[in-house]
Amino acid sequence: MATRVRGYKTELDLNNEQRTACLKHAGCARFASNWGLARSQEAYRATGKRPTAIDLHKELNALKKTDYPWMYEVSKCAMQEALRDLEKAYKNFFRRVELKKQGKWKGKLGFPTFKKKSKGIGSFRLTGSIKVLREAVQLPRLGRLRLHEHGYLPTNAKVLSATVSEEAGRWFVSMQVEEEQNAPERTATTALGVDLGMKTLATLSDGTTFENQRALKQAQKRLRRLERQKSRRKKASQNRKKTCRKLAKQHARVAHIRCNATHKLTTYLTKHHALVAIEDLHVSGMLKNHKLAQAIADSNFGEIRRQLTYKADLYGTCLVVIDRFYPSSKTCSSCGSVKPVLDLQERTFVCEACGMVLDRDQNAALNLLHEAMRTTGSSSGSDACGVGSSGFSDGKSETLHVEAGTNPHLGMS
Incomplete structure (x- = not known):
């Protein structure tokens, strides 16, 4: 207790x-x-x-x-x-x-x-x-x-x-x-890789996708109309205050929709899986791209990471954070060959070495799962945190920050 x-x-x-x-x-x-x-x-x-x-x-x-x-x-x-x-x-x-x-x-x-x-x-x-x-x-x-x-x-x-x-x-x-x-009891035994994106909020390694609500984008038309209405109102007037209240309600609605989608995603991942692998995204650096900044902010990547951290501890889930420089999108999940260049417009991954054709995001999620399995010592996705595999069978949750090509459990007693 x-x-x-x-x-x-x-x-x-x-x-x-x-x-x-x-x-x-x-x-x-x-x-x-x-x-x-x-x-x-x-x-x-x-x-x-x-x-x-x-x-x-x-x-x-x-x-x-x-x-x-x-x-x-x-x-x-x-x-x-x-x-x-x-x-x-x-x-x-x-x-x-x-x-x-x-x-x-x-x-x-x-x-x-x-x-x-x-x-x-x-x-x-x-x-x-x-x-x-x-x-x-x-x-x-x-x-x-x-x-x-x-x-x-x-x-x-x-x-x-x-x-x-x-x-x-x-x-x-x-x-x-x-x-x-009581200490969280791990009932789930499956592992999962999660690739976050803007078009689709999250693509899982098992093929499941979570739709990106894009609440701010959907509300932009009404927000612009209310902002124009507010600018036409006389300052300190009652009509301007009414418009400000309408604008505040609209912004609150956008925030609540985004928060609801984030909670549903993170709760599903941590409550039904024993191991969750995500990528260490450099969100502050991504926001410097003025063409994608609004879409990235609307996707709530930073809050997803924060909620996964504390919910993994709450439900006894092993959260593995893969190094941001690991080429999850450019690597073939079947043969392991790495593409030198992969444009953002290419939504389907085609491997020139083995001929595999797969959705780009699902391929990245599979690579994150494989890297997490390798770094934690697990051998099977069906028994990710079982006895004799990863060493996390004591019911305690862990958050591992691993770099690509390393094994954090080597040399540990």
Whole structure:
């Protein structure tokens, strides 16, 4: 029996009074974050040192009675957790600065910025006395809030925190809980290679394909029309606000469709197979191609990789990540010959050595599976993680990062 920290997110069913209370909490959290950032910058200019989250919270509490009496209408946790998030943002910034000096960070450093209400209502996090029921959740100062979906949140687990957020007019609660779970028992014995793509979201080595919803592409016509409508509206007018709400709902719908397709794919792969082989895609580099950047972002490759990592640990699946320089698309899955050049327009792989004709993506998935079998020591796709094959028969999940041409289990006792 092991203790695991998990997150559960579901939608809230709020009335007008509860919605107003949540707006107050989100506004106080945003104000505390902006006040803490301004105070930190002022203190650093004066003394060369930055106050901690505890120091900022003590100073803010001293100002409540005189300057900010309206803060007593909400829970103190909203401001306290916002200041903790600010301190974490500072730590992440300085961590990236050190990585930048070492040449290990190429992106933005991400210095903390002020939060604008026009960019979104935001969220707030609460701790303390939180109770989860089958049909509702009870939060400090907010009381009992009804849930849209009943029986989803665990009622017997230890609740660490609850984050309430708004998205396109809908309110959600994310519960971070600590629960005890038995070690995952591996029931599946099959192995699978997965080739991710833009035309087809995923092509499996057994021939199964998952359609790419391309939610953003499907919604482009409506999004463009709403953007034109918004630009014609007078700024700060009610009609412009209505159009902005319609635009936010459309973007939220696109995100939900993409998230749903990603969860269905990753859950199927990890729940029904003992070994899953994927390629270590360089997504940030692929996004630099301006002709394919939108299609790549719409396919959600990075999120698929992230979900496969934690779901493999959840279901006891062996996840094998093949090196990105392995020529999975150019290699023949039958004879092993490598083509020198393979254009992206060629969707059917034709081997000039053995004459094999196969779908390009399925051929790549088969190559990923063969490479994973070779590197993990498995000999058969029907018994990928059985006794005496790969050595993962103890029920524990593993994520292996292997380079083409290497065997990670050689020399291991």
